[in-house]
Amino acid sequence: MTTTYDDPRRWWALAALGLAVLTLGFDITIMNVALPTIATELEVGTDALQWMVNAYVLVIAGLMLTCGALGDRHGRKRLLLIGLGLFGISSAAAAWAGAAALVIAARGVMGLGAAIMLPVAFAVLAALFGPAERGKAVSFLVMGLGIGIPLGPIIGGYLLEHFWWGSIFLINVPIAIIGAIAIAVLLPESRDPAPRRPDVLGAVLSTAGLTSLVYGVIEAPGRGWSDPVTIGPIGAGVVVLTGFVAWELRVRDPMIDLHLFAQPQFLWASIAGVLVTFGMLGLLFVVPQYLQFVAGHDALGTGIRLLPLIGGLVVGAPAGERLAARAGYRVPVSAGLAVLAAGVAIGAFTDLQSSYGFVAAWLATAGLGIGVALAPAMDAVLDALPTEQAGSGTAITMTLRQTGGALGVALLGSLLSEGYSGRLNTAGLPPEAAETARESIAGALAAATRLGDPALASSAHAAYLHGMSLVLIAAAITAGLSALLTALLLPGRPTAGGDHDRRSPRATTVPEAREG
Structure with missing residues (x-):
């Protein structure tokens, strides 16, 4: 059996994987800034716009388990190339679509490409890197995916200011082509040699x-x-x-081995990853609306002001990897969750007089916590898996994160809505305007402009900050409790730096020369 632990091309292959997951990250959020423009250009309503966003998320969540298992069975390099191909072709189709139904269909196919690439990209690391290097590789991919999510509004805002709405999809095409070429040339094939x-x-x-x-x-x-x-x-x-x-x-x-959850390291590392994602998506749900509707920045300005979150993540991910190598997984994962809890708890004190410097500081703190916790949690999952199950096992964790993130946004969104509508003063407004104002801060500000009512705008700003504080307090409590549970229950030390390899004896990497 041939491994690739000493192949110098593995770092270039990692760079190609990083580029791919970066694209998947910003495609999760890039649509949000483009929806008003698409609504005008294609003359579509709210339902169609929601499906343009949700089609991508639904397909990812629904198919990731199956795609991870297919990678183990049929070859991870092959699946990555298929995923990149689907992603690039559907992105081009969405860019030139002239109707909402075509955009929705294309977004669904993009979700299929992402469902293939997300679990398989992480699973490949088990075959590319030995225990001593895998933590660095995992932190690199975690950074790519984590950076991509808040990067979406920045890229989307810039493209919409300079090009037409289809450019937010077209940007994926050259990245998919470059990624596919690099993976075809640099990545060796790996699969389960005795597939079920x-x-x-x-x-x-x-x-x-x-x-x-x-x-x-x-x-x-x-x-x-x-x-x-x-x-x-x-x-x-x-x-x-x-x-x-x-x-x-x-x-x-079975398609996936549910007995993996009997391993405390796999179980609690997976749970930690879900809870970190819960906190990150909670931030990205409320903060952009605060920056845009309360602080008054445009889409591009809002995206740029999220950069401290990215900066914290970039610093935190390699720091978490180094700490895990020295102290084990438990320390960085629980510490990162604690730092995340502190960051969002500080953010709950944001008010109408808060400066951007204050906001940037707590965003950077939260980003640092996310980075410190997420990379070691993902490495702990991979460390608990035999290599032939890396695809299906990683898919379990990624699916839990995707589903838990969607549930988190829904719960936090409901909390935000209740906090906002409960504090908004709509006394004296026409019934239709009052209903519009209660639905969202965007509706309230539009009604205030239409009616010439600055008091309504002021009330909406204060009400939104109240709702945002409730969301951040809930996220802080969740992260704090998660830090405590992880400190108590997450076992295990990384194999990095050790003289043993926990790969299953069934694991294999197919030499590049035998491909084709």
């Missing part, structure tokens, strides 16, 4: 259950948690996923 039989029913159940669950969660903030369109899909998703778990535990060759 295809688990078709497991794939169907996981896809249907996750898609239904995440759809219901996404609909909850707008429709309410008691609406049939929310309860029905969530209930159906839970039932189907229960059936999926029962099937996976009894079938001879």
